[in-house]
Amino acid sequence: MEITEKDVLRTTTKLSANDILDGKVLSVKWTPNLKYAWDNGPAIGRYLAELKNGNVIAKKCNSCNRVMIPPRMFCELCWRPSDEWTFVHDTGTVNTWVVSHVDWKAGRLDIAGGIRPYTPAVIEIDGASKGMGILHLLDEVDPWKIFRGMKVKAVWKPAEERTGSITDIKYFKPIE
Amino acid sequence: MRRVAIVGAGLTKFYRNTLETPKELAYEATKMALDSCEMRLSDIDSVVMGTAPDAFDGIHMKGEYLSDGAGAFRKPYMRNFVGGGTGVFAPIHGWFHVASGMFDTCLVVCEEKMSSAYPHPAGAFLTIFDHTTEQPLFPTLIWIFAIEMNRFMTTHGYRKEDIARVAVKNKKNAMDHPSAQLPAEITVEDVLNSEVMAWPVNRLDISPTSDGAACLILAAEHVARRITEKPIWLDGVGWCLDSAYWCTRDLYYPDYLEVAARQAYKMAGIKEPSKEIHIAEPYDPFTYKELHHIEGLMLAPRGKSVQMLVDGVFNRDGNLPCSPSGGLLGVGNPIAAAGLMKVIELYQQLKGEAGKRQVPGNPSCGVANAWGDLMQVGTVVVLRK
Numbered sequence: 001m002e003i004t005e006k007d008v009l010r011t012t013t014k015l016s017a018n019d020i021l022d023g024k025v026l027s028v029k030w031t032p033n034l035k036y037a038w039d040n041g042p043a044i045g046r047y048l049a050e051l052k053n054g055n056v057i058a059k060k061c062n063s064c065n066r067v068m069i070p071p072r073m074f075c076e077l078c079w080r081p082s083d084e085w086t087f088v089h090d091t092g093t094v095n096t097w098v099v100s101h102v103d104w105k106a107g108r109l110d111i112a113g114g115i116r117p118y119t120p121a122v123i124e125i126d127g128a129s130k131g132m133g134i135l136h137l138l139d140e141v142d143p144w145k146i147f148r149g150m151k152v153k154a155v156w157k158p159a160e161e162r163t164g165s166i167t168d169i170k171y172f173k174p175i176e
Numbered sequence: 177m178r179r180v181a182i183v184g185a186g187l188t189k190f191y192r193n194t195l196e197t198p199k200e201l202a203y204e205a206t207k208m209a210l211d212s213c214e215m216r217l218s219d220i221d222s223v224v225m226g227t228a229p230d231a232f233d234g235i236h237m238k239g240e241y242l243s244d245g246a247g248a249f250r251k252p253y254m255r256n257f258v259g260g261g262t263g264v265f266a267p268i269h270g271w272f273h274v275a276s277g278m279f280d281t282c283l284v285v286c287e288e289k290m291s292s293a294y295p296h297p298a299g300a301f302l303t304i305f306d307h308t309t310e311q312p313l314f315p316t317l318i319w320i321f322a323i324e325m326n327r328f329m330t331t332h333g334y335r336k337e338d339i340a341r342v343a344v345k346n347k348k349n350a351m352d353h354p355s356a357q358l359p360a361e362i363t364v365e366d367v368l369n370s371e372v373m374a375w376p377v378n379r380l381d382i383s384p385t386s387d388g389a390a391c392l393i394l395a396a397e398h399v400a401r402r403i404t405e406k407p408i409w410l411d412g413v414g415w416c417l418d419s420a421y422w423c424t425r426d427l428y429y430p431d432y433l434e435v436a437a438r439q440a441y442k443m444a445g446i447k448e449p450s451k452e453i454h455i456a457e458p459y460d461p462f463t464y465k466e467l468h469h470i471e472g473l474m475l476a477p478r479g480k481s482v483q484m485l486v487d488g489v490f491n492r493d494g495n496l497p498c499s500p501s502g503g504l505l506g507v508g509n510p511i512a513a514a515g516l517m518k519v520i521e522l523y524q525q526l527k528g529e530a531g532k533r534q535v536p537g538n539p540s541c542g543v544a545n546a547w548g549d550l551m552q553v554g555t556v557v558v559l560r561k
Contacts, residue, residue, distance in 0.1 A: 017295045038307045048308070068424075070309050076419050096327035096427060099375035104314040106298035117375075120319050122327075122423045133423040135310050148330040167312045 043071040046085065052164040054156055058088045058128050066129040088127030090154035091175065095133045097121035099143045117143045123152060123172055136166070140173035151175045177275040181400035181407035182267075182559070184213030184393035185520040190357040190508030193291040194387040198233050202245030202287040205389035205513070209283070210247075213393060213403050220393075221279035223248040225255040226266030226286040228511040228548075231300035233289050246285035246391075259304075260461065260548020261415070262286065263390075263515015264555040268413040270394045280396045287389040288510035297385055304550060306420075318382070322374040324427040324551055325464040329376060331428035332479040334467075336376050340367035341485055342463040343380050343505050349492055350502020352532035355517070357508030358384055367463070381463040386508035390516035392523070408526050412444030412543075412558030422550050433472030433545060433554035440543070441474075444558040449474045453558075454539035455525055456496060457518035459546045460503040466490075469545055470498060472554065497535040500525065515546035519557055526561040 020027045040048060043059060047070050050057040059071035063078040067086060075082050100118040101109050109115045119141070122133040138146060140155070152172040162168040186208025188201055196204070202225075210216065223246050230238045239255025246253075256262065256269045263286050270284040290297045301317045328334065341364060350359035362380065370379040400407040414436035419425060437449070446452045458469035467481040475496060476484050484490060490498035501507055501521035504514045522542035524530040545556045 020294060036307070040308055044308050070421075072421075076421065095423075096323045096330065098319050098322040098326065098377075099372070100316075100319055100322070101372045102298075102316065102318060102374060104299065104302050104316040106296040106316065106318065118319075120313065120315065120323070122323060122427075131424060131426055135313060135315060135423055137313060148326075165312055166309050 041073065043073045047071050048164040051166065051168040052162045054159065054162070056088050056090050056125060058086055058125070060084050060086055067127065067132065069125050069128040069132050069134060088125050090156070090169070092123040092125040092152055092172065094138070094146060094148060094150040094152060095122040095124050096148065097138065097146050119143050119146060121146070121172070136169060137171040138173070139171040178277055179397045180271050180274045180410045181395050181397060182392055182410060182523050183395045183400050183403045183407055184209045184215060185523050186210075186212060186391040187355050187517055187520055188389045189355045190386045190388035190510055190513075192357065192384060192386065194289065198235070198238070198287055198289040199242055199245035201289065201387065201389035202242050202285055205287070205391040206245065206247050206283060206285050209391035209393050215393065215403065217247045219281060220247065220251065220283050221281045222252045222273045223283045223285065224266055224269045224273065225253065226257070226262040226269070226284070226512040226516065227255065228257060228259060228262055228288055229300060232293055232297050232511070234292050242287055245287070247283060252279070258415075258417070258549060258553045258555065260459070260511055261515070261546045261553040261555040262512040262548065263517070264459070264519060264544055264546035264557055265415060266512065266516055267392055267394070267410060267519055267557055268415055268555060270392070271410055271413050274394050274396050280399045282394045284392040284394060284516065285389065286391070286512035286516040288513050289387040290385040290510060291387050318374045318377060320422065320551060321462055321465070322377040324468075325376050325462065327427040328464055328468055332482070334482045337364055337368060338482045338486055339463050339467065340364045340381065342460065342466045343367050345491060346460060346466070346499050346503040346505040348506070349500055349533065350506025353502045353507050355388070355508070356502055356506055357386055359502060359506050377462060383461045383504035383509035383514070386510040386514070388508060388510035388513045390513040390520060392516060392519060406527055406561065408523050409560045410557060411560045412440035412446065412556070414439030414443070414556040416554050417549065418552040420550050420552060422552065427551065429478060430468055430472035430547070430554060432552055433469060433547065433556070434474065436554035436556045437473045437543070437545070440556040440558050444560070446558065449543070450476070450496070453496070453541050453543050454537065455500065455522065455535055455542040456498045457501060457503070457521050457542070457544035458498055459515065459518065460499055460505050461509055463505065465547070466499060466503065469547065473543060473545060473556070492533070492535055500530070500533050500535050518544040518546070519559070522559045526559055
């Protein structure tokens with residue numbers, strides 16, 4: 001199991017992203033043309049359609065009595081088809097949150113340059129069962145003043161700009 | 177079911193960026209493991225490979241690509257993959273092979289080369305999230321782990337400066353590990369002052385991206401007795417997956433890990449884990465995660481792990497040494513290989529062959545776990561001498 005200094009030198013290299021951009025190393029440039037058309041299924045399909053209308057809809061399971069969001073065609077706990085549709089509110093409670101200085105590629109946000117850190121959160125939606133949260137973003141709030149239990153409300157895109165997407169809600173903001 | 181022993185192990189050094197190909201890394205670890213117990217490839221009946229997303233290495237069907245390096249040519253070969261949990265699932269997968277009576281020996285090989293993905297392998301993870309309800313928000317793995325850490329902290333009232341001690345402990349432990357990528361003597365202040373990635377996670381709260389490979393050799397009892405006087409027994413295995421509706425679970429506690437641990441403890445006849453287990457390698461890709469897992473493994477009561485950490489219980493010379501290897505935070509995190517590194521650490525510790533890392537007190541029972549997917553999988557092994 002002994003690894004010698006020589007082995008370290010032999011196998012270590014300080015390759016940087018710039019070495020690739022500058023063409024200093026052999027690299028493969030490949031723009032994958034992989035596009036997917038995902039079917040939403042009936043539950044998420046209606047969820048998105050209602051978002052376009054400015055509503056949030058959930059689905060009930062009459063066995064465990066959960067009001068589930070996002071809505072699902074089957075209850076994963078009771079392992080049976082779910083039951084009625086039910087509208088829930090566009091308000092909720094912060095369950096947990098993050099003050100992120102990175103984007104989805106682990107790229108750094110220019111915080112010093114004035115970019116507001118991203119503040120994604122799990123938001124428990126009012127009207128759904130306790131603990132039923134969705135991932136969304138928080139804004140119009142000092143990132144360092146967010147707290148567990150903070151009451152928040154959806155900020156919607158104008159009706160004509162909505163496309164039937166989770167991003168029809170731009171973000172959630174604190175309720176004054 | 178037959179009793180299964182571990183009779184050999186091999187581990188490459190972990191690097192940020194190796195020049196070797198993934199296949200060569202797998203070869204190096206596998207050869208080292210065979211040499212460690214004076215076995216030849218012809219003595220091996222079956223091979224299992226644990227390796228994480230193809231997107232890291234950029235090689236689709238990576239298991240097939242790696243098979244030659246793992247010595248699997250013309251042998252029964254299977255790849256398994258449960259995200260970050262893979263490194264501890266791989267020996268469980270090997271255990272099926274031998275315990276079932278199907279094979280007398282099995283090579284368990286784990287490999288990861290994360291450096292091939294530019295600019296950062298984190299980008300490969302966007303597509304693990306729900307394509308309709310989550311991907312449009314451009315989530316990243318660090319977000320969801322920070323989200324979990326925050327829930328853990330706000331539920332128990334844990335402080336960031338206390339959790340940071342895990343990085344201090346593990347990076348120091350790694351100073352004695354020949355494979356370590358990021359061993360260091362650091363302070364709590366260093367962790368708190370390191371770059372904010374996604375608060376509450378700072379840079380030094382996270383394990384690095386790494387390249388590396390690891391290998392364990394499993395054998396049935398009658399074969400193991402011929403190979404070594406000191407076989408280490410794989411006496412308990414457990415695994416469990418929780419719901420992918422991760423926003424519906426209370427993230428403060430890893431229920432999936434408790435279920436997996438109970439399965440492994442029951443099989444190993446362990447009734448009081450905190451008393452009967454002498455040494456642990458809880459999965460520590462993040463500082464908080466070691467504590468989260470210590471609680472899920474029932475080695476500390478819920479809400480008490482931080483106090484035990486502060487009291488030194490988890491130090492190498494404490495009552496319950498945790499991550500004496502240096503863990504993922506110190507040794508490095510080539511995903512599947514890092515999980516298997518933890519099992520190898522238990523193997524060497526129980527054999528009394530951990531050198532400068534040897535924990536005192538002649539430990540005879542250890543537990544390791546790994547975790548991954550959408551924060552939902554727990555994989556657990558119990559080793560005994």
